[in-house]
Each structure stands twice: as structure tokens, then as C-alpha cells.
Amino acid sequence: MQQATNLKKVLGLTDVLGIAIGQIIGAGVMSLTGIGIQMTGSGITPAFILSAVITLLTMFPIAILGSTLPTTGGMYQYTSRLLSPKTGIFWLMLFMFLQITLSLYALSFAQYLEGLFPGVPVRTVAFLLLTILFIVNIVGIKSASIIGNLMVITLIVALSCFIIFGMPHVHFGVFNSSSMFPDGFTGFFTAVGLVSFATGGAQVVAELGGEMKNPKRDIPIVIIVATIFVGILYAFIASIAVGVLPIPEVAGRPLTSVAKEILPAPIFLFFMIGGAMFALATTLNSTFTWVTKSLLIAIHDGYLPKALGHVNKRFGTPHWLLLIFYIIGALPIVTGMSLNVVAQLGTGISLIVFAFPALAVTQLPKKYPEAYKQSPFKVPYPVLIIIAITAIIVLLYQSYLLISDLKMGYMIGTLIYILLSAAIAQVSNTKANLNIDDIGLNSTQLSEKAN
Helix, strand or coil: CCCCCCCCCCECHHHHHHHHHHHHCCHHHHHHHHHHHHHHHHHHHHHHHHHHHHHHHHHHHHHHHHHHCCCECHHHHHHHHHCCHHHHHHHHHHHHHHCCHHHHHHHHHHHHHHHHCCCCCHHHHHHHHHHHHHHHHHHCHHHHHHHHHHHHHHHHHHHHHHHHHHHHHCCHHHCCHHHHCCCHHHHHHHHHHHHHHHHCCHHHHHHEHHHECCHHHHHHHHHHHHHHHHHHHHHHHHHHHHHCCCHHHHCCCCCHHHHHHHCCHHHHHHHHHHHHHHHHHHHHHHHHHHCCHHHHHHHHHCCCCHHHHCCCCCCCCCHHHHHHHHHHHHHHHHHCCCHHHHHHHHHHHHHHHHHHHHHHHHHHHHHCHHHHHCCCCCCCHHHHHHHHHHHHHHHHHHHHHHHHCCCHHHHHHHHHHHHHHHHHHHHCCCCCCCCHHHHHCCHHHHHHHHC
């Protein structure tokens, strides 16, 4: 059998930090800032700050799990081993659904390109970008990481230009109670839930534990550092986005009009390419880097066909699984699904997905007491329970706000998919007891045990 045999431990701290920042800085700030302004006006700035704080809280359980038991496909393994195999299958079904957001990154990239070259076919460009980065990741995770890090550096410089040139133009009088909370509590917290799509993302490093050089140290460091850094960056960007032009002119729109107002022509061009489009491309690139890991472990568990887990000997990448996610990302593009629907559906489901590891962490000290005792990132058990319960409540509430804001057809379709996923998990032929010793092994060791 050929599964995860050739996955390599090549990722250092800077590689993983680049992947995390590339995952966070993307479709959220570039495409959803305007939608957030539409929901809560100048409240978008505190919405980003609160979202970053909440993100740290909700990702804290994943940081503990990753530091204690680093492994490939972490979130699936933690759910299936610490909760139950059937729960792991249910999680996997939801996880696959939320990857429709691959199309969000590609479509947003194409929209910014259209801002530079009016008349560009948006969906054709989106499809081409998705295809190019799919091929890049087929060639190998290390090359994808190098390309991603170069784009991350470029986009941080571009966003810094936006902040430096923009802050002197901000009219701070716009930050008053009537402008910040036009739709009250509900509008503000719906916006907080939406922009969690922007501040979230660092937790994906838990999927790469089997390919990291020092995962116990790096996973919690990267989650905390990347989230705080990007949260501060977003607060500045949001203040400029809402404080330069009248709110009606920026509500529901990308940052293009504000950038034109504050940036000289050459820097505007650099911002559009090196900032907006690179931000979206890095998110798409880094998603391809980690998204297959949980399915690799599910194949090892015997829940998916073994052939799907074939890893290319030359490049060390799971090409069939990458192809599956490429198709999932392409479907919303070719079917004409709107950007807003993809964002709200994908984010709403992702928040449910992240609730499972938060529940699983409550079982960690019981099932792996020695590993937890030696973990470099742990808290007392009562504190752990409080953090986990709080994270679950916040995640499910934010998910409810986003999904309930969709049209009835999409809400019904989402509910049907969730119920169908639960039914598939219930009737699945799961093993009575997964070998929980596998959880601490990397992909190569998992494959050797399977062979």
C-alpha cells in the first residue's frame, strides 16, 4: 500500500510562520472588510480587534493539542481519537464542505485584477489561478513554502504602504456610537463572526505537525504570534478603509477605491498586485499545503480508498487528494456561486469544524496524562475546561449568526448536508477502537504501521 510514506519533515519555524500568515492574510481583509462595514459601519475596527481576541481564545485548545501531540492531520486525529471514530468521520465531512472557500480566494484575486484591467473575465482568471497553485503544490510542499514566504513578505510591505499613506487621511470623527453600531448588537457581532474568517487561519499549522522540524515548540508560537500580528495589522487597515471616504462609498466594496484615494499611482499599482492579489494568492497557496493531511490519516484508518492516499515518490505530495480539493474549489467558480454566499457558508461551517477540537481537548489529560504532563504548553484542568466550553459557545454562536443570515434555500441546503454527514458517520463501518498510539506518529510512521 502507498499512503503517506514519502511526506518529509522539512518545515522550520519561519516556513510554518509564513504558511500561517499567508493563510490569515487573504480573502478576509481584502474582500470582506467592505461587507463588514456594511454590517456595522466604523465598528469594523473594533470588530477586527475583538475577532482576533476571540480567535486566540477559540484556537487555544488547538495550540494545546498541537504542542502536546503534534501529528499530521491534527484536527481530524484529535477529534477521532479523543472523542470517537464516528465523530471523526462527521468532522471530516464538514471539513471537506468548507473547502469551497478555495474559490473565494481565487474569485477575490480576480476581482482585484479586474480593478486594474476592467473587462477581465473574473471567473476565467479565478479558475486559472486555482489551477496554477494546484500545480505548484503538486511539485512539492517545500517549493510551495518558499514561494508562499516570498509572497508574504511582499504583501506585508504593500499593506504597510497602505497604512503609512492612509493614516494621515483618516477622519477619526467617524468613530462614534451611531456610526460604529448602526444595526446594534446583532449587526456588530455578525460582523465579528464574518471577519473571524480574516483573523482565523493560524490553527492550520496543527495539520502539519508530521512535516515540522520542532512542532511542539513551533505550533503554539506560530498560532499566537501570527494571530496577534495580523489582528493589529487589520485594525489599522480597517480604520483607513472606513475613515477616509464616506461610509456609503466603501460599504460592501473592496479596498480599491480607498487605495486610489490615498496612494500615488505607482504605489497603488504595487498595493493592488503585491498587497491585494498576493494576499489572496498566499491564502490559496497555503491552503493547498495543509488541506490534504486529515484525509491522509482517514485513509490510514480505512475510511477512504487506499489509492486516494498515493504520495508521489518524486515530489512527496498526495496528488489525488490535491486533485479532489482542486475540484471542490473549482465548483463554485464554474457554477457562478456569489462571493458573499461562499464566504458566509464557508466561514459558518468552519466555525463548527473548529468546535470539535475544542471539545476534544477536554479529554486530553484523561487519555494522554503523561504527554499532557510533559507538554510545554498546558494549563490546569479546570482552566482548560472553562476555555474549551467558552470557545465552543462562541464558535457555535458565530456560526449561527452567519448561516442564519443566508437566504432560506442555502440554510436548508446547509442543514441537509449537516444531517446527511451525521447519518453517514453513524452508519459508517468504523473500527471499534482506533489505535490511539498512532496519534503521536508522523505520516511516514503511520504508513509503515499500515504496511
